[in-house]
Amino acid sequence: MAFSALIQSIELGLIFAVLSLGLFIAFRVLNLPDLTVDGSFVTGLAYSAVWTVEGNPVTGIVMGVLGGTAAGVVTGILHTKLKIHEILAGILTMTGLYSINLMIMGLSPTINFYGKKTVFTFAENKLLFNGTSLGKLVFLLFITLILVAAIYIFLKTQIGLSLRATGDNEAMVRSSSINTDAMKILGFAMCNAIVAFSGALYAQYNGNAAHSVGVGMLVLALASIIIGEAVVGRRGILRNLIAVCVGAVIYRIMLAKAYQLGLPVTGLKLFSAVMAVAAISLPLARSEFLKWRKRHAGNKKS
Numbered sequence: 001m002a003f004s005a006l007i008q009s010i011e012l013g014l015i016f017a018v019l020s021l022g023l024f025i026a027f028r029v030l031n032l033p034d035l036t037v038d039g040s041f042v043t044g045l046a047y048s049a050v051w052t053v054e055g056n057p058v059t060g061i062v063m064g065v066l067g068g069t070a071a072g073v074v075t076g077i078l079h080t081k082l083k084i085h086e087i088l089a090g091i092l093t094m095t096g097l098y099s100i101n102l103m104i105m106g107l108s109p110t111i112n113f114y115g116k117k118t119v120f121t122f123a124e125n126k127l128l129f130n131g132t133s134l135g136k137l138v139f140l141l142f143i144t145l146i147l148v149a150a151i152y153i154f155l156k157t158q159i160g161l162s163l164r165a166t167g168d169n170e171a172m173v174r175s176s177s178i179n180t181d182a183m184k185i186l187g188f189a190m191c192n193a194i195v196a197f198s199g200a201l202y203a204q205y206n207g208n209a210a211h212s213v214g215v216g217m218l219v220l221a222l223a224s225i226i227i228g229e230a231v232v233g234r235r236g237i238l239r240n241l242i243a244v245c246v247g248a249v250i251y252r253i254m255l256a257k258a259y260q261l262g263l264p265v266t267g268l269k270l271f272s273a274v275m276a277v278a279a280i281s282l283p284l285a286r287s288e289f290l291k292w293r294k295r296h297a298g299n300k301k302s
Contacts, residue, residue, distance in 0.1 A: 007137055009256040013249030014140040015201050016224060020244045021147060022194030023221040028240065029155070030187040031167040035090030035218060036075045037195050039097030042214035043067040044196030046104040049111040049209035057118045061200045067104075068196020069189045071097055076185030102211055114207035136205070143201075147194070148241045155237050163187055195221075216269045219276050224248035226279035251275065 019041065026034035044064030051060030071093055078089035105111055123135030154160045165173045166183040174180050195217075203209040228247020234240050255263075258271060 005256055005260075006253070007134065009252045010249055011137050011140055011205070013252035014137075014144050014245070015198055015205060016220060016252060017144050017245040017248035018147060018201065019195055019198035019217060020221040020224040020228075020248045021151060021241065022191045022198065023218070024225060024241070024244050025151070025187055025194065026191040027222070027225065029164055029167050030184060030191075032079075032086045032184070032187070033090070034072075034075065034188060034191055035087060036071055036093045036097070036188070036192050037090075037218045037221065038214045038216070039094035039101065040068040040071040040192035040195045041199040041202075041217045042101045042211060043071055043097055043104070044199030045203040045209045045213065046101045046111075046199075046211070047196075048200035048203040049113060050104060050106070052116050052118055052204055053111065053113045055117060057116075057121075057204055060204070061119060061197065064196045064200035065193050068199075069193040071196070072189035072192030073185055075192070076181075076188035079188070080181035080184050101214075105209065105211060109211045111209045112207065116207070118204035118207070119201075120204060140201075144245055148238075148245065152238050152241055159186070216272055219269070219272045220251070221248075223272055223276035223279055224251045226276065226282075227251055230279055230282045 019037075023034065023037055026032050044061075044067065047064035047067050048057070048060035051057065051063060074096075075086075075089050075093040078084045078092060079086045082089075084092070102109070120136050120139060123139040124133055155164060162173065162178050163183050163186060166178070166180050166187075170180050173183070199214070202213075224247040225244050226247070227250055228243035228245065229240070230247075231250065232239060232243035232246050234243060254275070255268075255271060259265075263271060
């Protein structure tokens with residue numbers, strides 16, 4: 001793999017690491033699946049594109065995050081107050097976002113703003129190495145590290161501990177007079193705010209926004225989380241967060257390699273699904289292999 005292609009894969013991996021960190025809040029901390037992700041990613045992307053065209057890329061990021069937060073709150077209210085199953089609540093919000101995101105984009109399925117000023121503009125021509133700019137990479141790495149640190153510190157606070165406890169044992173937390181409904185709404189809001197932030201960054205990184213790009217983002221983030229946990233492990237919150245980021249980068253490098261080997265663009269979603277299944281199956285396969293090796297060693301001794 002060429003050096004420039006590797007750098008681009010790592011950059012995209014860091015953007016999707018932000019996405020995976022958002023899903024981590026719902027999937028691992030709250031222990032709740034959140035299908036809103038496919039819609040809130042596009043919400044961040046749409047707001048980012050519209051405001052960047054107007055010459056306000058930072059405002060686009062902020063509006064995208066606020067839009068994602070609102071989407072998460074809606075999912076949380078549907079689940080906690082209307083007693084709708086979390087999966088169905090996420091599907092309902094995601095379905096509604098399909099139309100809302102299209103409205104944000106002015107009913108246009110794509111917005112191109114290549115050449116416009118973005119949050120990456122100041123970093124594009126900085127830190128040249130071997131003919132390749134490392135400015136975007138450093139910028140994205142800085143953002144990812146700040147986000148990991150912020151999530152880690154938050155989860156160590158009283159509210160963060162209550163959020164984690166809600167995911168571990170909701171009945172016990174409720175008996176301790178903690179409002180579990182508020183914790184769930186907070187968790188959904190945080191998840192989708194971070195996911196929308198990822199979408200906003202993705203739009204400005206590419207210089208365009210496509211309404212259909214959100215399909216499969218949940219699977220992509222899930223694959224990144226599981227791959228990272230298989231490689232790094234999941235003992236401790238900080239290690240978990242690092243694993244999520246490492247998994248996202250590994251996933252993008254593997255995808256780039258698959259493209260080099262002839263994977264068609266139309267096979268992207270299938271590749272994501274296969275990788276997720278493989279990552280989920282890895283612990284079981286490892287366990288079965290260890291059992292087989294132990295039995296094989298026992299037969300040799302006898």
